[in-house]
Every structure is written in C-alpha cells, then in structure tokens.
Amino acid sequence: MKSLRFYLILGLVTFFFVTAGVPAVARLAASPNDPTPIEIEQNGPAANLIDRGRRAYEAGEFSRAAEFWQTAAQTYRDRGDRIQYALSAAYLSLAYQDLGRWDEARDEIDLSLNVLEEISPQTAEVSLVMGMALNTKGRLLLDLGQATEALAAWQQAEAAYERADNELGRLGSLLNQTQALENLGQYQRAQLLLEDLATQFIELPDSALKAEALRNLGVTLQAIGNLDRSQAALEQSLAVARSIGATNEILATQFAFGNTARDGGDFALALSAYQQVADASKGILHLEALLNQLSLLVELERVRDASALLPAIREALDNVSVNRSSIYARVNFAKSLQALHVLDSQVNPREIAELLSQAVRQARDLNDVRAESYGLGQLGALYENQTQWNDAQRLTEQALSLAQGIDSFDLVARWEWQLARVLVQQNQAAEAIDVYRHTIDVLQDLRKDLVAIDPDVQFSYRKSVEPVYREFVQLLLSEAENADSSREQLLLREARETLEALQLAELDNFFREACLDVRPVSIDEIDDRAAVIYSVMLDDRLDVILSISGEPLRLYQSFVSQAELEQNLDLLLQSLNPAYANEYRLQYSERVYDWVIRPAEEALQQNNIETLVFVLDGMLRNVPMSSLYDGQQYLVEKYNVALTQSLQLLETRSQTDRLTVIAGGLSEERQGFPAIPEVETEVNLISEETASAVLLNEGFTREALIQQLQKNNFEIVHLATHGQFSSNAEDTFLLTWDGRINVKDLDRVLQTSTYRRNYKPLDLLVLSACQSAAGDDRATLGLAGFALRSGARSTIATLWSVQDKPTSVLMVEFYRQLNRNPNISKAEALRQAQLDLLRNSDYNHPAFWSPFVLVGNWL
Template identity: 40%
Template sequence: MVKRHNGFKRVKLVFSLLLLTAVLTITTAPINAELIRVNILTSKSRLQNTHAKTENLLQQGKALYDAGRLAEAVKVLKQANADFERSGNKANQVVTLSNLALTYQQMGQLRDAEATIARSLNLLAHLQISNLDIAAQTLDVQGKLQLAQGQTEAALETWRQSANIYKKNGNEALLIRNRVNSASAMQLLGLYYQAKTVLTEVEQRLTKQPDSLVKATGLRSLGNVLRVIGNLNQSRVILEESRKVASNIQASTELGEILLSLGNTTLAQYRNLLYIQNNEAAKKLVQQTLEYYKRAELIASPTTRIQAHLNKFRLLIDDKQISTALSLLPQIESELKNLSPSRNSIYAQINFAESLIKLQQNNTHISLLDIAKILSASVQQAQILGDKRAESYALGTLGGLYEKSNQLAEAQKLTQKALLIASSLQSGDITYQWLWQLGRLLNQQGDTRGAISYYQEAFKTLESLRRDLLFMNPEIQFSFRDMVEPVYRELVGLQLYNNKNYQPSFENLKQARYVIESLQLAELDNFFRQACLIPKVNIDQVVDKKDRSAAFIYPIVLKDRIEVILKLPGQDNLAHNQVEIAQSQVEDIIDKLRGDLQEPDYTSQVQENSGQIYNWLIRPFETQLTNNKIKTLVFVLDASLRNIPMAVLYNKQQDKYLIEKYAIALTPGLQLIDPQPLQKVQINALTAGVGEKRVINNQPFAPLKNVPQELKQVKSEIPQSKQLLNQEFTQKNLQTQLQQTSFSIVHLATHGKFSSDPEKTFILTWDGLLKVRDFEKLLRTTDGNSLTNIELLVLSACETALGDKRAALGLAGIAVKAGARSTLASLWSVEDSSTAFLMGEFYQQLNTGMSKAEALRQAQLAVLQKDKKPFHWAPYVLVGNWL
C-alpha cells in the first residue's frame, strides 16, 4: 500500500538498485509484432510426424510471448526448434525460427534476431511448401527486424514481397496487417502521401468486408497508426467504426481494446489542445477520455483494464483532479499485484510509479520510499525475466527518483547502469534519456564540463534518431516539450553559461547556434509527426558570396534569460548578448504585444512592448550593424517570438520601427535554404482567391470584397498571370494549373489559418480546406518525382490562431511543404483594401529587380506613410529566401 504522510519529509531512499524516468503511457505500438500463428501455418498432415509435445512447445512459446515473458519464450522456442530440427520438420522450424527472431527483436537483441531470421530464410529457400503464408509471414518478420535496424527502405521492399503473396492467396487479414506496417514505414521515410494512400486502401478493404473480428481488429490497428502519425481526428473516426463492428458481433474483449484505443486518441487530442491553450474544448476532451477508459474497464481483459486504469490515473493527475486520482490507488495497487510477471507488468509498475511521483509533486504526501519499492520490484522482475530493456527503464527511473530526492551520487550510479544496458541494446530512444539525466546530475554537482559532454551525447543521439523516434516511442510526439525540447534548451544554456564574468567561446557560440537550429527542425518534425526535413545547405559556406549586407540574428529564450547571437557577413566570429529575464516575463510581454497588434488604435501600447523587445534583440548590436553596413536582418526566431512581426520592433530613441531601417526575413533554420535571387527571366504568376462568403464544414468565412482587386493588381504588374477566382479556385483546378505550367509565383488571396496543429493549418479554397499536409501533393510535378519550381508563394488574408503560442509553426510548415524558395504571408487578417494596396506596391518593387525582402519593406513603408497604425502594415512576413 502506498502510504501518505501528514507533512512533506524528504525520505532517504535505501534501495541500492532500481527505477525509471521516461514518461510511459501504455499504448498500442504502431507496428504489429504478433507472432506467426501456428494454426494458420501448419496443418495436421504436416504435423503427423511431429510429437504433440513439440507442437505444445510452439503454442507455449506464443503464449509466453503474448504475456510479455520474453526470456521464457526464447527458451521454449529454442527447444521447439531443436525438436523440429531433429524430426526433420523444416516447415515448422521456419515458423519457430521466425517467431524466435521476433522475440529477440522485442528484447532488443537485434544481432541474435538478425542471425535467427537469416537461418529461417535460408531454410525457407530450400523448401517446397504449398502454404505460401509461411513464406509471407517470415518475410513480415524480416521486415520488422529491418525497420528496427533503421533499414526502412529494405523493410518496405520486404513487405511488398509478402503483400504480393497474401494477395495471391487471398489472405485478407494478413494483407491488411502487412499494409498497415508498410504505411508506418513510409511515414518514417517522410512518404506521407504514399502512406496515406496505403491507409486509404486498407480502410477501403476493411469497409467492404462484412462485420467480423478481423474487420474490428483491422480498423483498430488502422486507427492506432493514424494516431501515431498525428491524424487524430481520422483516428477517432476509424476507431468509432471499429467500435460499432465489435458491438455488432458482441466481441467484448476486442471492444475493450477499442475503447482503450479511443481513450488514447482523445487523450492525444487533449494534450494537443492543451499544447495550444487551456480552454473549454480541452475540458470536454478530458471527460470524453475518462468515459472511454471507464467503459473499457468494465469489459476489457485484465491487461487492458490495468492499462485503462493507469492512463486514467495519469490524466486525472495532469488535470489536477487529485482527490479523484487518489481514490483509484487501492484498485490499481490490487490489480498490479494480480498481474503475472511480464514486460507488461513491469511497464505498468513503472507507469504507476511515474504517476505517483507526479502526485507527490502535487503535495499529496506520497511516500518516496514506497515509490522506490515499486521501482525496485520492477528492476528485480526485469532481471528475473532477463528483459534488459525493461531493466534499463526501471533503473533509469529509479535514478530519476533519487535525483528528485537530491541523492545525486546514488542517482548517478543507477543512471549509469541504465545507460550501460541501453547502449548495449543500441536503444537510442532510451539511451538519450539517461545521457540527459546524467548531464543534469553532473550539472547539479557543479561539473559543468562533464554535464555538457553528456548533454552533447544526448543531443547527438536525438539527431541520429530523427527518422525513427516517433516509431520507437509513439508518446514522444505528445510529450515533445517535456521529453525532447528541454535537452536542446538546457544544452544551449550550459554552452552559454549564465555568468556575468564569463564570455562564451566562439566554439560554444557556434555550437549553441547549431543546436537551436536543430531544435527548430525537430519542432517541425514534431509538427508534421514525421521526420521529413533534411538540411539543404550550410549557410555560412554560401551566404557571404551572395549577400554581404545581410546579418543573422538568433534569439534564444531560456528559463532565466534571453541569449542573442549575431552572425555578421564576412566574419568568422559571432557576437553575443545576454539579457537576464525570466521566460514567463518574456512570454507575458510577447502575449501582450500580440494582443495589442490586433487592435488598430493601440499604437502606443504596441510601441511600449515592441520597444522592450527591440532593446533585447537589436540595441546591443546597433553599432556593429551600422559599421558593417547591414541592410537586411534574417531572424531565426525562437518560441513565442515567432508569433510577432520583427518589423514592428520600435527604437524609442529614434522614433522608428525596425522596418524603417532594415529589410527583414524569417527562416525556420538557415540550414534549410539556399538563398538565390529571383531568376533573371520574365516572371509569371498563378493567382487564385475566394472573395465571396463561404461555409465549409459548418465553419463560416466572411467575404473578402477586395480579392478581385488584389488579383487585378498582381496581373497589372505581372501580365503573364493565370487567374482562378471563386468557383474556379478548387483544389483540383489549382493542382492542374501547377502541373501544366511552371509558375515562378503563386499568389493565393483567401482565408487561411496557421496553427501548431497541422490539422488546423489550412488555406480556404472554393470547395474545401487545403491543409498543410496536402501542399506537397498539390505542388508535385506531373511525374510525381519533384516539386514544382516556385520562387515565391504569397498567402494574403491569412492569420495565426489566437491564443496559440506556437501558431507560427503552421506558417513555417506551409513554407516547408510548399517547397517554394520564399513564402510571404500575413500573421493576422487586415482590411483587404490595405492588403490589395500593399501587394500592388510589392510586385511593383519586385519588378525593378529589388530583393524580395526589400520589396516587402518598401511596400510596408508605403502603407505606413498612409496609415501609421501597425495593425495595417506590420503583419506581413517573408519566410525563407530573402534575395
């Protein structure tokens, strides 16, 4: 029984081993790792010469695997393989070796898994078997192993071969599982649309089937994959279909699994919404999630029931429903005691311990000693079962608990043991966590150099995992702020050591700049739920040759300060300034400024707060910028700074906005762009817009009366223009035009919204909402192998979502997905007559050969001269190539 104390008292932990620091919410893995079923692959005629004892061993091995008792499963499967080999039953030996390989993989023993599947495939090559499903499922196992080893393309090819066999045999159930696995691999490769096509195919196959357990299970698997790749709304729709099927056929056990999955999807929606802002919609999702878990508890198997209880327990704690959470303690403790020793039971105990640590932090006086006992038992159980991965998790978590109780030496020993195991398993997804934990521990002990070393190793591990991280830990995408982002920020904080008497070395400044850019890329990966952003160019190698009047500014927001790095053209050194101010205070000022910018008559308030930000970012470097004759400032913005236009920063001493002195551009990372001037050819444009009132999916969009005038202005400056207005501006027509003609400029005058949720980042067309993930497909050339060559994408009348602190991720996402060199957009929607005037001025200046950034500056100044209110001229930002 977990004890509660009347007052907080730091308890000396007395255990010499055992616990975990990863946030573990039990979820369904994206890749189905089910063992090959004996009853599918063998027949009585093939087993007639095989002893019943050996048959039972194979069945027993599967039962142990399903129960999470992997080391025991290995022993049994090895014995079954030896028996089949002695009896000459090579077909069942293939099955056994394949299952053994899959078990090794689940244990993290990839070398043993690789050697075992190779033996299975070698036997298979010399067999003449009538049941080709044996071959197909063996290939499926090989594909899973290849994926675990990072050989994603090879896994896809292997699964393609097995899919062909399933299609030939008409084995619909195994084909569906195969295609779901393939879609997951495509997602990891950044092949989002290919994955979407496969998943659509799976959905169509399932829909055509009559209600059955196979259909219910297939839809559940599809819904889980959609959740992992971030398509939460569709995941919920598919899971609801699965629920209906399971209800119709009265499959109560499967229905319990489906309800758990539905709870996990709505939980993900809740976390995603909370990531933006805490509002009524988030509260509704909490209640819906709790209801799904409650219903799952009533009918589910014991394993599923404890998962639902643990997930509900964590949610109640996160939602500050502490008394309700505490009421669940006796039931959860009782259920955990009744679980048989297995990997699932170990992870359940770790999950429970993590939640108890959160409860203890909420001053509920949970005993740290009792939490340590739970984790100690988890370690011992993992050691008995021979489950090294689970042992590493438990040890590392126990180290984290010692860290929280300020017993740093003990914490360090435990974490080092956890790291040693994780490294031996080549499990990067947990290795980086223990490296990070060791970095924190050394930093707390005053060993800054040692801390930086561990942080750098954690950072390198995260960078190497960019493609695989979401697959290995589906929860990472929803705990990015807690489990990934801090590694980057804390490393930068150490590299730019907060000490007035300390000046960071050039090497530290250079590394900090690289780390913060890498964080920008990681955030976009998390935004898309896929690793798709590969740096294109090292900016320092090219920019000095193309624009020696551009300087680059990196503001970095840390918990207790702002660090600003300045890169000047033609200079190897980096300038640096530090402002001591709490992150919460920074965000308050930015939020206030963002709100004031929405009000046309709040100019004085805008100047006050934007002047403060000017003092942080620009004033320390005024002399250097002037002496180096800088004309353009390119910002790599961090955190909430991305939601405000740098043009509005106000120099109170000179009574000037930043745009009055400099052209300005933004980029999500200078590694992503290769700055090139607009090609010296006659430019042409595709213009499209929706000016009339529209209602899409019950969402009303007000008319934009000046859209026809805006498109007319563009055509007057660019005679070679094709126009799609109102009914003509459909997604199909847009795609047709882009694929038929190579346009250098695409100008879209329509409603749009940028959000930190890709599902809520869209552009309005006449017939629907063009979402950010569809941009790449839309802009593909007719052969589908490359993106259309767009120099400039213009999105007018768009806006960032109010209250969403990271809404500008959506703008950066569109800029990346469009594949255009530059994207010009508005952060909020202004009177469309002002927009039409500004766009006319912009294209007029662009026609003179001026850079895009300078053309935008001149257009904004033209509006400013007519109306000094920032509301009208400030929202326009240029993302990407500024030349």
C-alpha cells in the first residue's frame, strides 16, 4: 500500500505531514487546536510542478517525480524563493533515495538544510520545512546504516516542528525515532515511546491524518510483534476514520487489520478483511487486497478458492497505472502463481514468465532499478523451478548486480541465496559455499533492519531466512564427508558456527528484535568435563557434531529420514504419558538414543565426560534428553544434562557464598487457571533451605516482585505459577495474582535493579509449573526466550505440566543439593534431584522427572 510505504518504509512521516493538502496552497495547521493555519504560498508554474511531483511520487513514479521537483527547484532558485527552493530540494532528495541515487540524495538534502539555516528570521514556515527536511535526512541516514545520526536528525526534526507549533509533525518525528531506536537495539526505549505515542495520538482531534498516524503506529507494532497493541491502535484508527467518514482511511486500516490477523494466525479473519477491502476499493488497494487473499489461499493450499480469484486479479492488473506499486503487484502475482503451479499443474508457466518480463520492461521504462531487480530475480526463480540452470544463474546474477548497485541489501540476500542454490545444482560447491557465506553475513547485518524491509518484498523468517542457514550447514557437512582432516575441521567448525548463528536468528525472530549481543565462547573456557552435542535434522539423515575440549570436532551421521525421525519423536513424546506401556516407551527412547548418543559413546567415555550440553534442532528440542534409554540406563543416570541455544549466549559462572532466593507463586485458582495446592509447601520448604523472601497468592503481584528485586540482590528467582511457552512471543507468559507477565516484559520486571549500586546479575530463574503450548512443535523457543529475557545465567523449567507433589519434592531436593554442596554445579544438583524421584517408586516414571530441563550455564 502506498500510504504504508509512505509512513513506515519511506521514512514514515518524512513526506506526509508536510504535503498533506498541498495543491495550490499548502495549509499546515500551527496546532491541531489552533484554527489559524500556517500557509506556504505556492503560486504559478513551479507550484504546479511540486504538486505534479507529489502525485507522481505517491503513484510510485519516482523518476518523473524527480524531474518535476528538479525543475521546480531550479525555478525557485532563479526567483530567489529560498523556502520553496529548500522544500523542492528536500523532495528531490526523497525521490533520489527511492531510486538508489544516494550521492545525489545526500547533496540535495544538505543543500536544502544549508539554505534553510541561512534564512533569517527563522519563522514558523522555515521551521516547518526544516522539520520535513530533517525527517528526510534521517531516513537517508538510516538507509545508509547510520542509525545514531538518523536518531539525531529526527530529534532535530521534532524540535523544528515544536518551534512551528505543529503537533502532528512533532509526533511523526517521534514515531520515526522509534525506528532508529530499534535499529540501535534500544528496544525498551522504543517500546515505551510507542506506548506514549499511542496516548498522544488519541488526544488529537479526529482527522484523516490522525487515522493515518494511528494506523501506521499499528503497522509498526505489528512489525515488531506486538500484535495485541497493534490491533488496539488499528481499532482506534478505524474508529477515527469512521467518525469522519474517511472511506479511504477505513479501507486502508481494514487492510492493515488483515495483515495483523494473518500474522497472528487468524487466517479466516485475514481473508475476510481482505475480501471487504477488495469489494469496496478500486485501483492499487483493490489489487493488493486480492493479491494478499491469493497468497494466503495458496499458503493454505486452498487451490480451488485461489484459482477462482485469478480472473479478478488479471482484470485489476490491466486497470492500474504503471508505477512501482503495480510492478511489485505484478511480480507478487507471478510469485503466487509459481506457488500455485506446484499445487495445480494447470497453471501456465508461460503466463508467469510474461508477467515477470512485463514487470521488468515497465521497471526499465520508469528507471526503477530496485523494481527491475525484483522482477529479474523472480524471473530467475521461475527458471530455477523449471531446472533451467543456466538461465536461472544468468538472470539471478543480473538481479544481484542491480541490487548491489543501489545497496538494496534485502534483495542482495534474496538473490545471493537463490544463486547459491543454483550453483549447488550445477555441482559448483566451492562457489556456492562462498555465496552462502556472504548471504549469511548480509542477513546478520539485516538483523536490525528486517522490520523495516519493504513490505512488498518482506522476508518471512521460516521461508526466507531459516532455510539459508540450514542449506549452508547441509552443504558444509556434505563437503566435510570427503575432505581431508584439516579441511574437514574447517568445514565442521564453520557448520557449528552457522548452527549457533541459526539459533540466534531464531531468537531474533521470536522477539522480532535483533536483541542478542553475543561473543563466541570456547567450551574450554567453561568446562573441560563437558561435551556439546549439536543436532542437524536434514531431509535424508540426522547429523550430529560432537565438541569436546581439546579434541577435534567429530561428525556422526544416522541415515534416517526427517519424516521417520519426527514420527518416532512424536511417538516417544506420546509414550512419556504414564498411560502408555513401558515396552513401547523404552523402544522409542532407545531408538532416539541410538541416533543421537550411541555413535558418540566411546569418545565420551574416553574423555571422562560428566556433562552433556545439547544444542538441539527441530522437534528434538521438545524431547527431554535425560529420558533417553541405552538399553540399561537412562541418560540422566550417566550424565548431567543441559540445553543451550548457543554457547555464544553463556555467561561465566557466578561465585556465591550463600543462596538468596525470592520465591513467588500461586497455590489458589486464578484467572481460569486451576489451583496448585503444593505450591505453598514448595515455597515454604525452599525458604527453609535458603535465605528467601516469599510472595504467595495475593502477595505475588507484578509490583510486589519488582519492589523486592529493587530492594535486594537475589541470586535466584523461583516462580511456582502457571505459565506457557510458545513459539509466539505474544502467547508466552507467566501468571501473577493481578495479571500476566509476557516474555517481552520479563526483562523490565527481573532486571529492575540493574542500575542499583552493587547489583549482581541473576544467577538462576526457576519456573516450576509452566508448560509448552499444546500442538506447538516450536514451543521451546518460548522457554529459550524466557531464559534470555530474564537476564539469568541459567533457567530451570518444565517441558510440560508436572503434578504438583513430585514437582515440590524435586525442587526442594534441588535447593538442598545446592545449599549443602558449595562446589556442586546446577546441572549436577538437578540431576541428583531427578535421581531422587527416579529412586522413588511413586515417581520413577520419566513423566515425573524428565521434563525438568536446565537451559544456559550448567555450572
């Protein structure tokens, strides 16, 4: 949508707040409550050129817009009209930015600001144009990777709008600042600012601008994963638009509602929203609503419904003018047809090729390099799907060259990945490795920018990021099989590093933030009696990399298909229910042991390994490794067991003389969740073993927890309360007496004392009554998210809900082990507590002791 690109992608309010209502006279309100507007007079041919440039820009015709504004700038310069000259130059910079002409964009915005600074006196008109120019400069700086400088420019824009007494412009500049803060990794500041902006926008009088502002606030919140707040902002936008009868704003917000619903997995609501917009709109919005319907229907494999939309989309394409939006629409239609062709052979590849060829021709006519790259690359993808490798490589390389020339790094990553796949198919492994390596480097640089990528070519993590890492690992491991020993070690090390980078990318995607500042940690730095086991689930096999201190990396392979492996893992998880016969459970458990552990047994024994640290992949994350069975013993009977997303996340061990614990929980029924009677016994017994503060039931509130953490340096936070781990951050939470603590807010709660004198980081977070979301095979991401957001070195939690009595017994024994054995590791203390249950005839079934897992530092 044009409006969304204006606000969010093209600098958010860079252009919109200044150009609203610009035909012959741009009337810009000094204040929403001030009936007397500021007027920037625009008379004569030059004013018409600015207006024509604005319309061309809004239509996505950036070259034409630049021509109009360049002529207008020359005219105003010759007339000596410095304000209009500066305004035209700022607009021209904006067009150059969209064309990827960065040097010219920088020259024009510098010229605009220099002219404005020389004007005296600095009237409200000058300040107004200054605000727009500074917003434009901020957008340029952010596109060039200079987030700190962009933030400064947007702060100056805020001040300029304040001098002009223009509240909407000021708020728009603040909205821009949130994007810079996110880019700098300052997510808490960005979140607080967004929440404050929502309140401030609501206080403005109803107008189309207010509806647009609230909508784009909702879009921003959706992009960073705050779906509930996104929906609230969109509902407010819709209410404003309806109150003033602004049909275009109503439709645009309904379209955004559809995107938020789709992102949240409510596909029926998303399809309904898209249909409503398609029925009531015309032009590009009508087309984009149809295309979003189509892509979602194809994703859901509803072939008949998808095919029924095709005639309407073809007709809509014929009726829109040629601009960047329509070119992207044409390419996206071709992408959906390619996906539909896989499901329905009646789709004609020739139509797809013609759509893409026409898109490329149109992009060239508009001199739109980015759109041309997008079309050429997708044409390369079509030839890739048709196994025409030479043509696929040629077109992909052309698209890549264009994207590199304008620094469109999201497209660079896309086309490099495509090129790497094509090279693999042509048996050019060495060249493919180089391309994959660079692709991942680009993706790492894009971590902070994925939120701001053009929505028409938005990356889907599951479809466009995760597979790059997996394919690269598979290629490295395949090459390692036939390499000499020195090259094998290089390839295995790179595969291990890529696996860890994949784990970090998954957490970034979980939080919708590039939130992990990490450094690689060698296992030698941590524990020379520990071995790290990395699992890699591939289509035709399971690969395991074993890392032991002072030893070369070892690669083990089990030739079991991913489908068979996942089926067995699912059966194992089902059999861990006590209702299943032990015979079947032990059979499934031993089979997984044979695939994951058995090949490494000899090396583990020879090196006197005591602790196994797992960096697991896919469905293996849901399986309690301690329950694996070797035919005689469970794994927990032989080794301490720990999980980690990556050794890069580990903190060094804390040195403690005495356990200090804050124990909180709910034993009573609350918010529809059942009572957990043993919680009271659990926290009281823990307090007897340690120096503890207890928050129970009505005393266990968010505020009470914060107050205790602010007053005392607790090393351990133990929370015996209902909670849920999910692959969706919005659905990952802990229950308190007065509400919920979402995983995204956990750092605000648990790290409130960060700046207090003598503050010590949290050593351990214990979640003794949480469970994974039902039916969510990636729910353990939520557990990893809790571990990360808590700031704790280690986290203990359960993979599923365990009866409260054995939980209480295990937890008390865990603290007893820690308290009475000063040199014991947390992994060993947990193991001894699990063995205590295993030796208890009432609780010796793995269902009672195996779901307790230690995540993070095991020492």
